[in-house]
Amino acid sequence: MPKGEKYSYLRNKHLIKRCLSYFGPYKTKIFIAFISMGIVAAATAATAYLIQPAMDDIFINKDREALKLVPIAFVVVMLVKGVFRFLQTYLMNSTGLLVLERLRNDLFNKIICLPMDFFEESQVGMLMSRILNDVIQIRASLPSFIMMIREACTIICLIGLVFYRDPYLATFAVLVLPLAIYPFFYFGRKLRKLGRKNQSKISDINALLQESFSGVKVIKAFANEKRETDKFEGENNRLVTIAIKEVLNSELSSRIMEVVGAFGIGLVLWYGGSQVIEGHSTPGTFFSFIAALVMLYEPIKKMNTSNIAIQRALAGAERVFEILDSPEINVEKGGDIELENEFKKLEIKNLTFSYTSSEYPVLNDINLDVEAGQKVAIVGPSGSGKTTLVNLIPRFYDCQQGEIILNGRHVNEYTLKSLRLNIGMVSQDTFLFNASVRDNISYVSVDYDSDNVRECAETAFAHEFISKLPEGYDTIVGERGVRLSGGQKQRLTIARALFKNPPLLILDEATSALDTEAERIVQMALENLMKDRTSIVIAHRLSTVLSADVIVVMEKGRIVSKGTHKELLKKCPLYIKLYNMQFQDND
Structure with missing residues (x-):
């Protein structure tokens, strides 16, 4: 034959x-x-x-x-x-x-x-x-x-x-x-x-x-x-x-x-x-x-x-x-350890990462520590690797070199479910399911308390507009939340993160796509969300992170400087450039 x-x-x-x-x-x-x-x-x-x-x-x-x-x-x-x-x-x-x-x-x-x-x-x-x-x-x-x-x-x-x-x-x-x-x-x-x-x-x-x-x-x-x-x-x-x-x-x-x-x-x-x-x-x-x-x-x-x-x-x-059956197409695999619902410390050591479609590393030799209770901001030009960095923490991707250590253990040792349930993410790309407002807020659990849903909505400054919807919390929001405005969708995603109640919070330019009025309300909701939590904030507008405990400046996949706002104004030319561009525009 x-x-x-x-x-x-x-x-x-x-x-x-x-x-x-x-x-x-x-x-x-x-x-x-x-x-x-x-x-x-x-x-x-x-x-x-x-x-x-x-x-x-x-x-x-x-x-x-x-x-x-x-x-x-x-x-x-x-x-x-x-x-x-x-x-x-x-x-x-x-x-x-x-x-x-x-x-x-x-x-x-x-x-x-x-x-x-x-x-x-x-x-x-x-x-x-x-x-x-x-x-x-x-x-x-x-x-x-x-x-x-x-x-x-x-x-x-x-x-x-x-x-x-x-x-x-x-x-x-x-x-x-x-x-x-x-x-x-x-x-x-x-x-x-x-x-x-x-x-x-x-x-x-x-x-x-x-x-x-x-x-x-x-x-x-x-x-x-x-x-x-x-x-x-x-x-x-x-x-x-x-x-x-x-x-x-x-x-x-x-x-x-x-x-x-x-x-x-x-x-x-x-x-x-x-x-x-x-x-x-x-x-x-x-x-x-x-x-x-x-x-x-x-x-x-x-x-x-x-x-x-x-x-x-x-x-x-x-x-x-x-x-x-393909040996090349494998499901995600986590470890066997359950991550406890308490954040102690995050350590990123010598991390290098490349996408399968890219020739060069998107992140190169990243080192960063985040202590419990800190607000860490990450700033830098577009394409500097900010979003890629935070996506590696919940293991949406795995780095090729280096390690990410959470509470003293490599993130690969934790079960994926426990790891991701302990990390809350709010990004500029809001996604809502074609379901009711209530189901979107309580997405993390099928068994929920309606009073808890309302409390999270109030904390996210969403209750007022939800009450005015035709069927209140039972209103279907449409595919990707098409029946709501950008600010309303963002407040619902914040309420969803509040309902999840994670000890570590990641905000990825959560207000960059909003107008001034919507940004003001969403920013207040975000402040409520970050209260008593460790947070990592990717910021497009520096005005939102001036009070951060640590500001990390990134460029071309590398960390070029770290410090407070005042320290960076003295030692980091890139940060000074970004600051002057934004505040001169505001003036």
């Missing part, structure tokens, strides 16, 4: 094995479906068998006893076939839906626990497509696989019947069967390749839709609706082109197999008809044989249809198990 074909065979074997592993918990249902499948196959052969006594005994010999028994037998056979066909189809489809549920759950659980750098390299629409579209394809794998086995059993039963009726004539009929195998595999490979392209293109369209609808305000601001429409039409056209090729190959496969079957039936009609004319066979035997033969080619066509569905399922499985 050539190397490429051998790899493809092993790959297919692995994918089929992985798909079938999800059906393991439902083996009782599948076993009953298999039994039903065997009965359906036998009933199909019995239907063809009954044609001979119907023709010979009823229509030719005019046997009145046969007139009573054969119709009853036919009804019983069809009833049995219908009951067990229903049972098989119902069990397999319901099992497929349960597997669909498990697969989606596993895939979502894996993706949601992946590190942040995975999400930075992946489009949201593509991930949505993996969970929604690709998994649906896998659902069809076992029902189609079972159908192939059922049709194979039917073929065996019918071949047995035709050889029982006339072995010599049956030889003519099955001579053409090998010709039907070639299109089965040839078109199967092509459809697998097209199915893979189709799933990939659906991912691209999902990503484009998600990006377009999320950025619709920008699209309208630049009057670029036509450009986005053209982009979508181009992607949609490519998807349709692939789908048309799938239809073409699918139909070619079916029609070729029909033609092959027609050759077999033609040979039988010629030879069998001559046998009946010469008196070597009865019309009943011949028509029973023909019925079995016609039924024989029908399951072959159905096997071809099932093969198409399985190829699509394998194309979807490749993309799903690429995430579930």
Whole structure:
């Protein structure tokens, strides 16, 4: 076997094995479906068998006893076939839906626990497509696989019947069967390749839709609706082109197999008809044989249809198990120690960090200590690494060199849940869920006290505007809080941080995107939030951090100076420059 074909065979074997592993918990249902499948196959052969006594005994010999028994037998056979066909189809489809549920759950659980750098390299629409579209394809794998086995059993039963009726004539009929195998595999490979392209293109369209609808305000601001429409039409056209090729190959496969079957039936009609004319066979035997033969080619066509569905399922499985089984895509892992709800000290030592997509370190040899109760401010030009630095503390990313020590232990030793629950973050990029105000504030816990929610809202200066909303705390804020102003959204995120009640607080330019009036109110809310907590504040406006215990000045991924406001005005040229620029602007 050539190397490429051998790899493809092993790959297919692995994918089929992985798909079938999800059906393991439902083996009782599948076993009953298999039994039903065997009965359906036998009933199909019995239907063809009954044609001979119907023709010979009823229509030719005019046997009145046969007139009573054969119709009853036919009804019983069809009833049995219908009951067990229903049972098989119902069990397999319901099992497929349960597997669909498990697969989606596993895939979502894996993706949601992946590190942040995975999400930075992946489009949201593509991930949505993996969970929604690709998994649906896998659902069809076992029902189609079972159908192939059922049709194979039917073929065996019918071949047995035709050889029982006339072995010599049956030889003519099955001579053409090998010709039907070639299109089965040839078109199967092509459809697998097209199915893979189709799933990939659906991912691209999902990503484009998600990006377009999320950025619709920008699209309208630049009057670029036509450009986005053209982009979508181009992607949609490519998807349709692939789908048309799938239809073409699918139909070619079916029609070729029909033609092959027609050759077999033609040979039988010629030879069998001559046998009946010469008196070597009865019309009943011949028509029973023909019925079995016609039924024989029908399951072959159905096997071809099932093969198409399985190829699509394998194309979807490749993309799903690429995430579930890939050794390169690993979920975040924490330590075993629970971080106590008390902040003692944070030490950052010789820390160096690079993003996977960047050539040079974003942070270089960072050293910083934060004592309990301190307010530490971090300032510097855009791109100096301020946000990256604070994102390493809750382990959104892991540094390549150096260490971050919290309360005397490396942050890697703590469980991720306890580490992150003890750190509160409020940034300029506010995010609210499409849920009620109450649910957004109490997001950290499903069991909460409504009085505590209101208290946090009052402390964040949010209660007043919440009370004026149509349904108060039960008002749905819309996707990303679209129904609220920037200041209102920010106050809700502050209330959310208050409800979480973390000992260490990180504020990432929390007021930079607000107007003066909103900034004033939010700043008061932030003061309430920082009260009696250790806080690290990334500041765009120096006026908000002049009273900080320590101000850290960063530039190009390095700490260039540390000290109080007065100390930095004496010794740090960059800080003096930033200070003069801002306060001259204010003047």
